[in-house]
Amino acid sequence: MKPPPFEYTAPTSIPEVVALLQEHDFEAKILAGGQSLMPLLNMRLARPSILIDVARIPDLDYIRATDGSIAIGAMTRQRSVELADTVRTSHPLLYATTMHIAHPQNRNQGTLGGSIAHADPAAEYPALALLLDAEMRAVGPDGERTITATDFFITYLTTSLEAAEVLTEVRLPLLPPRTGWSIQELTRRHGDYALAGVMATITLDGGGQCTEARLVLFGVGATPIRASNAEQMLIGTKPGQTEFVAAAAKASGDLDEPLSDVHASAEYRRDLARVLTRRALAEATANAAGAA
Amino acid sequence: MAIDDRPGITIPNRIEDLPTSQARFIGRTVDRVEDPMLLTGRAEFIDNLSFPGMLHCAILRSPHAHARVVSIDIAEASRAPGVLAVLTGEDCQRWSQPTPTVPEGWGTYCLATDKVRFVGEPVVAIAATNRYLAEDALELITVEYEELPPIVDATKAADANAPLVFEDKGSNVMLQRVFTWGDVDGAFAAAAHVFTETFRWHRLGANPIETFGVISQWDPIENALTCHGSFQSQYHMALARSIVLGLPSNKVRLMSQPHGGSFGGKGGARGTDITALLSRKIGGRPVKWIEDRMEYLAGGSSQSWDxxxxxxxxxxxxxxxxxxxxxxxxxxxxxxxxxxxxxxxxxxxxxxxxxxxxxxxxxxxxxxxxxxxxxxxxxxxxxxxxxxxxxxxxxxxxxxxxxxxxxxxxxxxxxxxxxxxxxxxxxxxxxxxxxxxxxxxxxxxxxxxxxxxxxxxxxxxxxxxxxxxxxxxxxxxxxxxAIVGQPGTGVPEGATVSIDVFGKINVKVGFSLEGQGQYTVLTQVLADYFGVELTDVRVVPCDTLSAPPHFGPGGSRLGVSITGAALGAADLLRQKLIKVAAGLLQTEPANVELMDGKLQITGVPGAEIPLAQVAGAMIARSDLLPPGVDPNAEATYAWTATGRxxxxxxxxxxxxxxxxxxxxxxxxxxxxxxxxxxxxxxxxxxxxxxxxxxxxxxxxxxxxxxxxxxxxxxxxxxxxxxxxxxxxxxxxxxxxxxxxxxxxxxxxxxxxxxxxxxxxxxxxxxxxxxxxxxxxxxxxxxxxxxxxxxxxxxxxxxxxxxxxxxxxxxx
Amino acid sequence: MATPRTITLSVNGTTHQVTVEPRTTLVDLLRGDLGLTGTHVGCEHGVCGACTILWNGKAVRSCIMLAVQADGSEVTTVESMAQDGELHPIQQAFMEAHGLQCGFCTPGFLMSISELLTRSPDPTDEEIKDTLGGQICRCTGYQSIFTAVRLAIKKLADARAAGGSA
The missing domain is CATH 3.30.365.10 (Aldehyde oxidase/xanthine dehydrogenase, molybdopterin binding domain)
Structure with a gap:
């Protein structure tokens, strides 16, 4: 299990990265934390002609609280997110999401940007990005652009980043007041990718009525999936078990054929999506009531 | 109470019967003698060893479960950077035999010859100057296969139309027999209740964190083989290599290195044969193969009980x-x-x-x-x-x-x-x-x-x-x-115990560290037997040609067996020491006993000689020894269970x-x-x-x-x-x-x-x-x-x- | 053949300048070129944790990290722990609590635990589990490892109280 030969370069600026990507096109691969890429290289399942290591670019490693959101540099290690006081205090959902990722030994290397750009449909950060309508900043030959999460995740391991574009920052909005959240996963082993996962937020008004619901299912399709129809069913209700059951049925029923693999059939994944959605909505609602 | 396995040997059945007034170590939790080496990363696991001129092996494996091997083209791989030798099934047919099996006759050569029978089966092996280059060269090999229908479902393996894994056998049934112990039909006919159920246990396996690894070196002049490896049972591995590689058994020397767990699933026969033949092919340079995890999972000794x-x-x-x-x-x-x-x-x-x-x-x-x-x-x-x-x-x-x-x-x-x-x-x-x-x-x-x-x-x-x-x-x-065709009764495990002129104790055995703490147990037993400190006892692992008879760990056996071997050897040594001490103390051997690290005249306080002095006399003062005394302060005993x-x-x-x-x-x-x-x-x-x-x-x-x-x-x-x-x-x-x-x-x-x-x-x-x-x-x-x-x-x-x-x- | 690169890194306090192929993994550099064989290889795809080392003080899998990524970094391996013929308190705790059997995974555990106890000298059970969760041991069943960590915490606290620097 030794990687095939490749060239390696460690540019120190974004324009250099863009130029390299233009030069090598699809033959190049960006190396961030390497927690997904390196196993593929060791197995010789990925065969780039050149690796572009973006770890030497200054100022891609930061966590900044901005107005209504947290802006995180693409090369920020997941462990830095985990250990940042700002994150724990201002964005507990981001903290909890981070703690669901693998193990500290992986989070020490793995980056937030790398996880989002890799776009594994069972990964937590892409799901969170979709849940929160995060904004991805990318730089390419035509300059910088912002891509919303809805437009970002295209299919399995594929994003709307162009071949010569590099992700530089992710902005994750803070949760509104009186909002509760929940992450539900079923893993066979702690720290593994979930067979199915659900993230939810519920915002209640002073009277306990749901003003906003966000629901993302992950590990069940080619990308994380926003369950918009189910969300709509909750808004305007005082959500309780009846609503959770109905919304969960809707969210799981709306799924296209879920993934099927050695650990879980499509049918099982769909049912897990239903169960975990119901549990997530119940927990998020309870937390929202507590947060009020 | 004592267990007398053989006349003249006393192996105590109770800790209280050891020649010590109070056992200080055995039966108690003590720090393991293995640990400092392991904790500091100094244990000589096989991949830590390197020999001059050593090459690295990588193995091309079958992508098919069942296919005929039509042709193999190694020309380009042979010319690849760093490559020194390429081994195929043809070499194996020329230089080796199919591996022995239980039941007998269901084995193959270490590389595929006529066909492949499972995904992951070795087909071609390469020796190169490093593992990276060896793996690069594997990609240059072309193997043409003609796919055959596989038999995967065991419940259909005996069907008349099932594809045959071994055509010459005419059936996929390796063994079929009913063993009946007593009047089973009668018992079931007379039963008030009978409960029947079907059960399925799916394949799983050992997966020690260290996979198998080996370094083989063929001596082309002497026609001899030396292998260092993570062998769970080096002796049986050596015997089988002698058969497979056509070497006299005393020309095969295997040395088991400390290994990172086994649980029965270390394996290594194919890897040992492949590296041995690669070394032979390149005139005797040592060849290392470290099984990687994916090789282990798909092609190692990783799977059991389906x-x-x-x-x-x-x-x-x-x-x-x-x-x-x-x-x-x-x-x-x-x-x-x-x-x-x-x-x-x-x-x-x-x-x-x-x-x-x-x-x-x-x-x-x-x-x-x-x-x-x-x-x-x-x-x-x-x-x-x-x-x-x-x-x-x-x-x-x-x-x-x-x-x-x-x-x-x-x-x-x-x-x-x-x-x-x-x-x-x-x-x-x-x-x-x-x-x-x-x-x-x-x-x-x-x-x-x-x-x-x-x-x-x-x-x-x-x-x-x-x-x-x-x-x-x-x-x-x-x-x-026996029911699956394994011959034999008895599994001797030996130890050679010696005392040097400073009273330090060495014990030679035929197995290495695997995790169970057997060296510590040996040390505890001998320290109490001879009344010395744990640090005074050293366990010395020996290769297959220098160790006393041995099997090594397996079958929940070694703790008991090696204790028996150590106690038997200690008793033989005690008898020698008593003869010498009796001469030195000018009394009859019957009056002398070993107790708390001293040879003493029973019942006479102060009439005693320390162990080291007795051993010293044996080694350096033949003039003081009674006539006919063996001057070797060493004894070997191979223990096996009696009454089998x-x-x-x-x-x-x-x-x-x-x-x-x-x-x-x-x-x-x-x-x-x-x-x-x-x-x-x-x-x-x-x-x-x-x-x-x-x-x-x-x-x-x-x-x-x-x-x-x-x-x-x-x-x-x-x-x-x-x-x-x-x-x-x-x-x-x-x-x-x-x-x-x-x-x-x-x-x-x-x-x-x-x-x-x-x-x-x-x-x-x-x-x-x-x-x-x-x-x-x-x-x-x-x-x-x-x-x-x-x-x-x-x-x-x-x-x-x-x-x-x-x-x-x-x- | 890809262009070799010359890198400089500090390993256990010693600076090394080495020329490597870009594809060389960090663990192969440590074990091969530098002869530091205490770090072990178990899976080469980042799951088992046997190869865990400290990279600028952080526990990472050295099998899924390239040597070139460590250019300019400080790397710490198990060989750094015992000093002056004395086991490190974490190693001592492992021995006393029987926190190892075959010992192959142990260096990885020691590295991960050293990071944990440096950052968080009095961790909660959950923090300990979070750290151990990334290391696979096939022998011990973890119970004695958990005990060893608790014992190490005490030993390190005692050493600090006694004014030592361990």
Whole structure:
């Protein structure tokens, strides 16, 4: 299990990265934390002609609280997110999401940007990005652009980043007041990718009525999936078990054929999506009531 | 009391009988002598070794489960950077024989010749200046295959139209026989109740964190072979290499390096042969091969126990079990090279578990399929067998309305009936099964657990209690495996003990570190025997040509065997020392004894000589020695269990010498909606006789629990219908982590063996025997009222979810 | 053949300048070129944790990290722990608590635990589990490892109280 030969370069600026990507096109691969890429290289399942290591670019490693959101540099290690006081205090959902990722030994290397750009449909950060309508900043030959999460995740391991574009920052909005959240996963082993996962937020008004619901299912399709129809069913209700059951049925029923693999059939994944959605909505609602 | 294996040898059966007024080390937890080296990363694991001129091997493996090899083109690979040799099946046909197997005649060459029989089978091997270049060169090899239909489903392997793994055999059935012990038909005809169920145990395996590795060097002048490797049993590996490679047995020298776990699944025969032949091909440069994890999972000694069971239990009206029948279809995979078949034989050593079941039957079929050949794994077969027996006990208890603890108690072999011969022929040495049951019931507060279960069920939660007891046959003997064609009775293990002129003690043995702490046990025994400190004893691992007779670790045997070997050698040495001391003290040998590290005249205070002085006289003062005294302060003893009998026509033999027993209680919660199982509490009472080093035993027990949790819930090799392995990485083959393994509460019971050195019993596999059954029994205890029954291992969430879809509504 | 690169890194306090192929993994550099064989290889795809080392003080898998990524970094391996013939308190705790059997995974555990106890000298059980969760041991069943960590915490606290620097 030794990687095939490749060239390696460690540019120190974004324009250099863009130029390299233009030069090598699809033959190049960006190396961030390497927690997904390196196993593929060791197995010789990925065969780039050149690796572009973006770890030497200054100022891609930061966590900044901005107005209504947290802006995180693409090369920020997941462990830095985990250990940042700002994150724990201002964005507990981001903290909890981070703690669901693998193990500290992986989070020490793995980056937030790398996880989002890799776009594994069972990964937590892409799901969170979709849940929160995060904004991805990318730089390419035509300059910088912002891509919303809805437009970002295209299919399995594929994003709307162009071949010569590099992700530089992710902005994750803070949760509104009186909002509760929940992450539900079923893993066979702690720290593994979930067979199915659900993230939810519920915002209640002073009277306990749901003003906003966000629901993302992950590990069940080619990308994380926003369950918009189910969300709509909750808004305007005082959500309780009846609503959770109905919304969960809707969210799981709306799924296209879920993934099927050695650990879980499509049918099982769909049912897990239903169960975990119901549990997530119940927990998020309870937390929202507590947060009020 | 002493065990006199041979005239003139005294091996004590009790710690109290050692020549010391107070044993300071043996029977106590002491720091392991192995640990400083391991903790500092200095142990010489095979991949840490490097020799001048050493090359690195990489292996091209079959992508097909079953295909004819039409052609192999190695021209481009041979010219690749760094490549010095390329080995193919043609070389193997010229220079070697197919590997010996059990049953006989189901082996192949170490590289494929005419066809490939499983995904991952080695086809071409390359030696290059480093592993990176060797792997690069593999990509330049072209192999043309003609795909053949594979046989993957064992239940169809014996069908008339099934593809044949070995055409010349005319069938995929490696072995088919029914063993009947007593009037089984009569017992079942007369039974008040008969319970029958089918069970499925899916493939899993050892997965030590270190894979197999070897460095082989062929001497082209002497025509001799030297190999360093992570060999679990270097001697047997060396004998087989002599046969396969056509070398005189004394021209093959194998040295086992410390290895990072084995659990039976280290293997290495193919890798050793491949590197040996590569070294031969390039004129004698050493060649290293380190099996990588994906090679191990798909092509190593990684897979065991792919089993389909149908079993029945007969009971009388009082709940006494009167008969037990097991029909096993064992899917051994493509060849019988890995000694996997002995796993089907070992259950005979404890076929009827803790119970006095008078008659039993074993209907055994072993078939070949196009999957990786099966290998031994911790427990060697009883873990699935115990899952079957204990599940049936629970089914019977449930159907008859008897508490599972009570049904078991009614059927225990009473403690006053030992030694006890079971229906399948083995003899249990000693035991007190009621005591283990009572102990674990008290530890777990069993009635309170039942109340907790009832309260949870009222809330709609599924809690279940598993209570399982098993026997761990210890100190294996080859005769236990006679039914699958393994010859032999007796497994000698030797030690050579010497004392130097400074009174320091060396002990030479034929095995290396593997994790069980055997060097520490040896050190404890000899330090107490000779009244010295632990630091005064050094264990010296020797290669196959310089060690006394040996087998090494395996079959819950080495702790007892090496203790016997050390004590036998120590006794021989003691007798020599006494003769010398008698001369020095000017008395008769009969008046001299060894006690607390001194040779002394019995009953005469002060008339004593220190050990070192006696040894010193032997080595340096022949003028002082009595006439005819052997001046060598060294003795060798090879211990083997006495009273072992060859198997009769139904496979019955006195085989494993000891019968340790354990009773586990586990509380689990099954998530009714997702099928996920959580282990909430775990209790163990176990009895392995005298504990030579209690912490070692506890560690082995907890480690066995961990592997048992893996077996019960996580670990499974999945092949698709084309014979492709779908779980080829650690991301899919799931080893349990600290989150999945319960912290257990344990209590040690001690019923010494009357037959063994210091009364110790073989131990190390017991929890693996018990935990999978206990967890499955607990799961069924949680879900039985819903009208479903879990009968497949592992009980993955998907499997349980599927099962629970059929649950009674509202249950 | 890809262009070799010359890198400089500090390993256990010693600076090394080495020329490597870009594809060389960090663990192969440590074990091969630098002869530091205490770090072991178990899976080469980042799951088992046997190869865990400290990279600028953080525990990472050296099998899924390239040597070139460590250019300019400080790397710490198990060889750094025992000093002046004395085991490190964490190693001592492992020995006393029987926190190892075959010892192959142990260096990885020691590295991960050293990071944990440096950052968080008095961790919660959950923090300990979080750290151990990323390391696979096939022998011990983890119970004695957990005990060893608790013992190490005490030993390190005692050493601090006694004014030592361990």
């Amino acid at each position: 089993r389909h069971y149908e079993a029945s239990l007969a009971l009388d009206a009082n709940g006494t079990v009167t008969g037990f029948k097991v029909k096993l279809l064992d899917d051994l995979g493509a060849t019988a090279e890995g000694w996997g078949a002995v796993s089907a034989a070992k259950p005979l050593a404890a076929f009827t578990g803790c119970y006095a079941i008078p008659v039993a039957q074993y209907d055994l079929t072993i078939v070949a399929t196009n999957k990786l050949p099966g290998s031994p794994y911790r427990g060697m077969g009883p873990p699935p067998h115990n899952f079957v027996l204990e599940s049936l006990m629970d089914i019977a208890a449930r159907e008859l309305g008897i508490d599972p603890a009570d049904l078991r108690r009614r059927n225990y072999i009473p403690k006053d009936q030992f030694p006890y011969t079971i229906a399948s022929g083995n003899e249990y040495d000693s035991g007190d099964y009621d005591l283990a049951l009572d102990t674990v019931l008290e530890m777990s507060d069993y009635q309170k657990l039942r109340a907790e279960q009832a309260a949870a069920r009222a809330e709609g939660r599924l809690l279940g209690i598993g209570l399982v007891n098993t026997i761990e046959p210890g100190v294996f003997d080859w005769n236990a495996y 009998t060859p198997a009769d026509d139904q496979g019955r033999a006195k085989s494993y010498l000891t019968a340790a027993n354990a009773c586990h209680v586990v509380l689990v919660e099954v998530d009714r909606e997702t099928g996920h199982v959580e282990i909430l509490k775990y209790f163990i009472a176990d009895d392995c006789g005298t504990r030579l080093n209690p912490a070692n035993v506890e560690g082995m027990t907890q480690g066995g629990v961990a592997q048992g949790v893996g077996a019960a819930l996580l670990e499974e090799y999945c092949y698709n219908e084309d014979g492709q392995l779908l779980t080829s990485t650690f991301m899919d083959y799931l080893l349990p982590s600290v989150y999945e393994v319960p912290m257990t509460e344990k209590k040690a019971l001690v019923t010494p063996s009357p037959f063994t050195p210091l009364g110790a019993k073989g131990v190390g596999e017991g929890a693996m025997h018990t935990t999978p059954a206990a967890i499955l029994c607990a799961i069924n205890d949680a879900v039985a009222h819903l009208g479903v029954r879990a009968t497949a291992v592992p009980a993955s969430p998907h499997r349980l979810w599927t099962l629970l879809q059929d649950a009674k509504p509202g249950g």
